[in-house]
Amino acid sequence: MKLLALLSLLFPLQLLAQNTQTIKIQLRDEINGQAISGATVSIPKYQLQSVSDDQGSVRWDGVPVGRLEIEISALNYGKKILKELLLEKSKQLILDVELQQVSRELHAVTVSSAGNTIPALLSAEKITSEQIFRYPATFFDPARLTMTLPGVANTNDQANNVSVRGNNPSYIQWRLEGVEIVNPNHLSNAGTFADKPAAVGGGTNILSAQMLGNMNFLSGAFPSSYGNALGGIFDMNLRAGNAEKYQHVVQVGLIGVDLSSEGPINKRKGSSYLVNYRYSFTGLLGLAGVNFGGEKIDFQDLSLYLNFPTKRAGTFSFFGMGGVSSNIFAPDADSTKWESAKDLNNIDFNARMGLVGAKHQVRLWNKYQWKTVVVNSSSEDLRNAYTGNQNVDYDYAAKNYLSFSTSFSGDLYKWWAFQFGVNLSHQFTKFNYIDSGELFYSYDNLQVQPYVRVSNRKSDRFNYNVGIMFPYYSLSQSQYAEPRLSASYYLLPKHQVKVAYGLHSQVVNSRVGLYLPNKPSRSHHFTLGYQYDIDQKQSVSVEAYYQSMFNLTRFDSLYMSVMNGYELGDFRGGYFLPNQKNQGRNYGIEFSYKRYLENGFFALANATFYKSQFKAFDGKFYDSRYSGDYIYNITGGKEWETKKGKIVGLNTRVNWVGGFRDYFIDVTQDNGVTYVGWRLDQPLTVKYDDYFRVDLRAYIKTTKKKGSETISLDLQNLTGRENVGYNYFDIFTGKIEQKKQLGLVPMLNYRWEF
Numbered sequence: 001m002k003l004l005a006l007l008s009l010l011f012p013l014q015l016l017a018q019n020t021q022t023i024k025i026q027l028r029d030e031i032n033g034q035a036i037s038g039a040t041v042s043i044p045k046y047q048l049q050s051v052s053d054d055q056g057s058v059r060w061d062g063v064p065v066g067r068l069e070i071e072i073s074a075l076n077y078g079k080k081i082l083k084e085l086l087l088e089k090s091k092q093l094i095l096d097v098e099l100q101q102v103s104r105e106l107h108a109v110t111v112s113s114a115g116n117t118i119p120a121l122l123s124a125e126k127i128t129s130e131q132i133f134r135y136p137a138t139f140f141d142p143a144r145l146t147m148t149l150p151g152v153a154n155t156n157d158q159a160n161n162v163s164v165r166g167n168n169p170s171y172i173q174w175r176l177e178g179v180e181i182v183n184p185n186h187l188s189n190a191g192t193f194a195d196k197p198a199a200v201g202g203g204t205n206i207l208s209a210q211m212l213g214n215m216n217f218l219s220g221a222f223p224s225s226y227g228n229a230l231g232g233i234f235d236m237n238l239r240a241g242n243a244e245k246y247q248h249v250v251q252v253g254l255i256g257v258d259l260s261s262e263g264p265i266n267k268r269k270g271s272s273y274l275v276n277y278r279y280s281f282t283g284l285l286g287l288a289g290v291n292f293g294g295e296k297i298d299f300q301d302l303s304l305y306l307n308f309p310t311k312r313a314g315t316f317s318f319f320g321m322g323g324v325s326s327n328i329f330a331p332d333a334d335s336t337k338w339e340s341a342k343d344l345n346n347i348d349f350n351a352r353m354g355l356v357g358a359k360h361q362v363r364l365w366n367k368y369q370w371k372t373v374v375v376n377s378s379s380e381d382l383r384n385a386y387t388g389n390q391n392v393d394y395d396y397a398a399k400n401y402l403s404f405s406t407s408f409s410g411d412l413y414k415w416w417a418f419q420f421g422v423n424l425s426h427q428f429t430k431f432n433y434i435d436s437g438e439l440f441y442s443y444d445n446l447q448v449q450p451y452v453r454v455s456n457r458k459s460d461r462f463n464y465n466v467g468i469m470f471p472y473y474s475l476s477q478s479q480y481a482e483p484r485l486s487a488s489y490y491l492l493p494k495h496q497v498k499v500a501y502g503l504h505s506q507v508v509n510s511r512v513g514l515y516l517p518n519k520p521s522r523s524h525h526f527t528l529g530y531q532y533d534i535d536q537k538q539s540v541s542v543e544a545y546y547q548s549m550f551n552l553t554r555f556d557s558l559y560m561s562v563m564n565g566y567e568l569g570d571f572r573g574g575y576f577l578p579n580q581k582n583q584g585r586n587y588g589i590e591f592s593y594k595r596y597l598e599n600g601f602f603a604l605a606n607a608t609f610y611k612s613q614f615k616a617f618d619g620k621f622y623d624s625r626y627s628g629d630y631i632y633n634i635t636g637g638k639e640w641e642t643k644k645g646k647i648v649g650l651n652t653r654v655n656w657v658g659g660f661r662d663y664f665i666d667v668t669q670d671n672g673v674t675y676v677g678w679r680l681d682q683p684l685t686v687k688y689d690d691y692f693r694v695d696l697r698a699y700i701k702t703t704k705k706k707g708s709e710t711i712s713l714d715l716q717n718l719t720g721r722e723n724v725g726y727n728y729f730d731i732f733t734g735k736i737e738q739k740k741q742l743g744l745v746p747m748l749n750y751r752w753e754f
Contacts, residue, residue, distance in 0.1 A: 019645045019703045020062045022092045024244075027056040027072065030098035030117045031417040031455075032410040033361070033369035039074035039099075065089050065645045065703055067597065078102045081536060083596040086130055089645065090707040090753030091247045101415070102457055119419075119453070121465070121486040122500040122527045122543065123220040125149055129239075132209045134597075135635060136653045136697035137716040139255075139747060140209040143185075143201070143234060146217050148635045150543070150590035150606035152232075153628055153657045156191030156725055157693075157717065157742040161201030163626040164219050164232035165545060166586040166612025168563050171231025171506060171521075172200045176207075177238065177319070177359055179403035180228060180425050181377040184236075186299040186325040188381055189349050191741070193726055195327075197351070197381040197397055206301045206323035206353055208276045210249055210260040213239035220545055221500035221525040224467025224484040225407070227423060227449040230506045230523050230549070238319055240307035241274035243267065253749035256280030265306070274305040299325035314362025314370075322354040341732040345385040345393070353379040368410035375403045396432040401425055415458035423449040427507075443518075445475035445507060453484070461490040471505055476519045480505055498529040508553070508562055521562065523549040523584075538595040547586040554582030554617065558680040561614035564625040583615040584624065595636075603636035622683040628658030628691075637697070645703035653695040659688035665729055665736050676729045686727065694718040707754030714747040 023043075027036040035056030042049040043060070045068045050058050052074075070082040077099040087093045098117045118124045127142050138144045143160035146152050155161040161169045174184055185202025189195045216235040218226065226233055241247075241262030251258035258278045265271040282297040301323030309315040327349040331338060338344070357375035364370055378400045385393035407421030430442035453467030464487035472479040486500040505520040524547070531541040553562045563584050588610025595603040612627035637651025661684035668675045679685070699712035717723075725739040 019065045019089045021065055021087050021089055023058075023060045023063050023070075023087065023095070024092060025052075025058040025070070025072075025095045025097060027052050027058070027074070027097050027099060030100050031369070031419075032367055033363050034366060036074050036077065036099055039072055039077070042071050043068055044071065045069070063087060065708075066641055066647070067600075067639070069598070070095070072097060072099065074099060076101055083537070083598065084128070084130055084602070088701075088708050088753060089703040090249075092242060092245060094242065100457065101411075101417075102460060118216045118218075119223045119225060119465070120216075120218055120221075120500070121488050122498045122529050123218060123545070125217045125219075127215040127217055129209050129212050129214075132212070134637070134649070134651065134697075136637075136651050137695035137714050137745075137747070139204060139714070139716075140258075141204045142209065142212065142215045142217075142236070143205060146234075147655065148604060148633050148653060149217070149219075150592050150633070151219055151588065151608045151610065151631065153626065153631055154655070154691075155201075155626075155660075157723070157745075158191030159187075159198070159201050159203055160185060160205065161191070161198055162232070165547065165588060166610050166624065166626050166628075167231025167547075168565070168624075168626065169201060169231070170199045170508060170562075171229065173226075173229035173233045173506075174200065175233060175235045176355070176375060176377075177357060177373050178225075178235070178371070178407075179357075179373050179375050179405045179423065180401060181355060181375060181403065182353065182379040182399045182401050184321070184353060184355070184377075186301070186323055186351070186353075187297065187327055187349075188351055189327060189383060191725065193728070195347065195349065195383065196395060197349075197383065203297070203299070203325070207236065207303055207321055208258060208260070208278050208301070210258065210276045211238055211274060211303045211305060211321075213237040220547065221486065221502040221527045222484070222504065223465065223486070223502075224451040224453045224469045224482075225419065225421065225423075227451070227469050227471045227482075227504075228425070228447055228506050228520075230504055230521060230547075238305045238317075239274065240305065240317070241272035243270045243272040243307070247753070249751065249753050251749065251751045254747055255282060265308075269309070271306070271308045273307075276303045277301070296328045297326070299323060314360055317359040318357070319359070320354075320356040322352070324350075324352045326350045338732065340737065341730045344732060345387050347383070347385045349381070349383045351379070351381045353377070368408060370406070370408050372406040373404070375401075377401050377403070394433055396430075398430045400428045412454070415456060417455045417457070418453065420450075420452040422451070423447070425449075443475060445473060447474075447507075448472040463488055471520075473505075473507060473520055475507065478519050480522070494533040496531045496533075498527075498531065500527040500529075501525065505551075519551050521549065521553075522551045523547050537598045538593070541592045541594075542589065543592075544589045545587065549584035549586070550582075552582035552584055552614070554614075555680075556617050559616045559622060559683045560680055561616070561624065563612065563614045564684065584613060585615075585621065586610065586612045597639070600639040600641065601637070603634075605634045605636075607632050616683070623661055625661050625684060628660055630656075630658045632656040647699075647701040649697070649699045649701075651697045655691070655693045655695075657691040659690050659724065662686040662688065662727060665727060667729060667736065674734070688724045688726075691723045692721055693723065707752065709753070710749075710751040712747075712749045712751070714749070716745040716747070717743060720744040 027039050037054050039052040041058045052058050065087045068085050073079040132138050147154045151165045153163045183200050184206050187203035188197040190203035192198050218233040243264045246263035249260040256279050260276040262274040279300040303321040305319045307317050329347040331343040355377040359373045361371045380398045383395040403425040405423045409419035412418045425447045428444040432440040449471045451469040455465045457463045467484040469482045482503040484502045488498045490496050502525045505522045507520050526546045529543040533539045561582050590608045592606040608631040612624040613621040614624050615621050635653040639649040641647050663678040664685050666679045696715045696718050701710045720743045722740040725741045730737045
């Protein structure tokens with residue numbers, strides 16, 4: 001007995017001697033934001049258990065650092081298990097967790113992180129900053145991480161543009177804190193045809209992963225609070241800084257420096273700041289053997305988030321971000337070394353983007369939650385190509401979005417919950433470009449999107465969401481009623497069937513098809529899914545979808561559709577007429593397996609089989625540009641954790657995508673004159689070779705006395721395979737050439753957190 005007593009005294013001393021840190025948890029109702037008291041919260045790994053106080057808070061000090069999971073259960077709420085959590089010596093783990101009310105206790109609901117609940121039952125995935133830093137070759141960009149998900153295909157290695165379920169990448173929408181914003185990416189011309197700026201993607205996100213909370217990625221049948229999107233939504237959220245302790249990050253790698261700081265503004269009132277600055281360059285990557293086609297690439301950005309909670313008036317937040325980027329190409333001074341048409345020109349590309357916003361959240365009468373957000377975002381892209389002193393190719397694009405959103409949510413009656421609100425966005429867009437001639441135009445569009453959603457959770461096996469949005473577009477003086485529905489049913493405790501439907505619309509997010517009256521493109525989304533939870537750490541799922549599109553711009557005598565192009569300059573603006581009788585369809589099936597990180601191992605595997613087709617003027621359907629037919633992904637890894645808190649990880653990803661399609665380039669000679677043109681009088685008859693890429697990430701996390709450090713090496717395209725980008729006619733060589741994507745890209749990185 002004396003020995004047992006002595007051991008019991010020594011055990012806590014042993015814990016204190018280890019590297020430890022603090023965990024803080026805030027529990028709220030997902031509908032009305034009410035603090036949940038009396039909930040049981042535990043960490044099974046360390047046999048720790050606590051009960052949330054009257055403010056819904058739980059705090060543990062002196063928890064050993066390392067991987068862990070947290071279990072939460074509360075009366076009248078479903079049980080939630082938070083997985084893939086990492087407690088580090090350098091910073092406190094702060095979790096804001098939303099719980100869902102249920103009529104009786106269900107089997108455990110497994111999620112990968114804390115944060116806001118996704119308001120969708122199907123075709124939605126939550127992306128965490130922890131995953132961004134763990135998955136291979138993301139380059140700390142959340143959009144690149146989505147390429148590991150079913151139905152998502154990367155369009156070029158140099159950029160984060162993606163095609164979701166065969167859709168045109170221009171049908172992607174970016175949101176921040178719940179409102180639509182302009183393209184938030186550096187280098188929008190990265191990987192595009194003829195280096196023209198794209199509408200929604202770029203080389204990397206301007207918002208550093210240090211600033212992000214969770215990001216919701218939706219791929220179809222969106223809930224009623226989402227409008228003006230057809231092909232996918234990136235819904236980003238910022239995180240508040242630590243209101244109790246100062247924390248800092250210094251990150252240095254082959255592409256530059258990333259600096260972050262957070263901490264309290266007023267500890268007594270709980271206000272905090274979070275700021276991040278990043279300066280990047282590619283010179284070191286060039287020395288490492290990466291070929292960017294002789295281009296000098298630079299970018300830098302600054303982001304800020306200020307959070308001010310009050311006792312009675314709610315929480316006020318103010319945020320901003322801005323970035324500038326450039327891409328400069330100068331041919332070799334010795335013209336005998338020129339190899340392609342690009343060498344005939346000096347090319348300058350410069351871009352900038354900025355955003356400021358404010359958010360207010362407040363609880364009313366202890367039953368309801370009111371949230372308001374206003375954001376003003378702007379972007380500007382300018383590309384010049386010079387032959388001697390003559391500007392032979394000029395592209396300019398500018399956008400400004402003033403967006404506002406307000407929503408009111410709460411419990412309606414017993415197991416009924418509601419949300420209603422309105423999204424407003426005034427969008428001004430201007431284009432000016434010179435190619436074979438000069439074209440300038442601008443337009444502004446006011447979007448008003450009132451909506452309502454009602455949810456029912458009375459049954460422990462069946463729940464559903466019903467909603468409707470009434471979007472109005474001033475550009476075409478159009479207004480629609482767009483119903484939304486989603487439901488889930490437990491056949492057995494671990495077997496769940498889901499269904500979703502939505503009618504959606506979107507103004508084309510590029511200059512392609514912007515001819516008045518320019519009615520929005522529209523589509524019906526149908527999704528049917530099945531999920532089997534094998535256990536608390538792994539699951540399998542199947543989703544089948546059908547997207548019927550209409551009101552698409554087309555040309556009456558050519559095999560063209562807005563479904564096929566996304567870059568500025570793809571069609572030089574001269575082909576499309578104000579004919580919006582075109583139709584399209586995307587359909588497919590997705591198979592997925594997921595194993596959350598547990599016992600040092602995680603895995604994600606999926607296979608997608610799909611078709612994307614447009615209806616031509618002859619009444620027949622033809623494969624669109626992004627109809628690759630299949631996508632295969634395997635992502636997985638292993639971590640080894642030592643008793644001293646060191647973590648060694650080795651993760652990999654294998655990606656195989658069916659080749660995209662293109663128009664045939666016709667080259668003819670007549671009296672010594674060469675004529676070149678796309679055969680637009682034919683369907684997309686060119687099928688590129690399949691895309692295949694293997695990525696690898698190795699890292700070591702070491703806990704120090706005053707913080708922690710991580711040394712990592714990412715290898716994108718480990719095998720160095722030269723995947724096809726696109727075909728083009730090179731006037732210098734006089735032949736049809738094939739533009740290749742990037743080869744092996746190494747990314748060595750050092751990260752110090754203190």
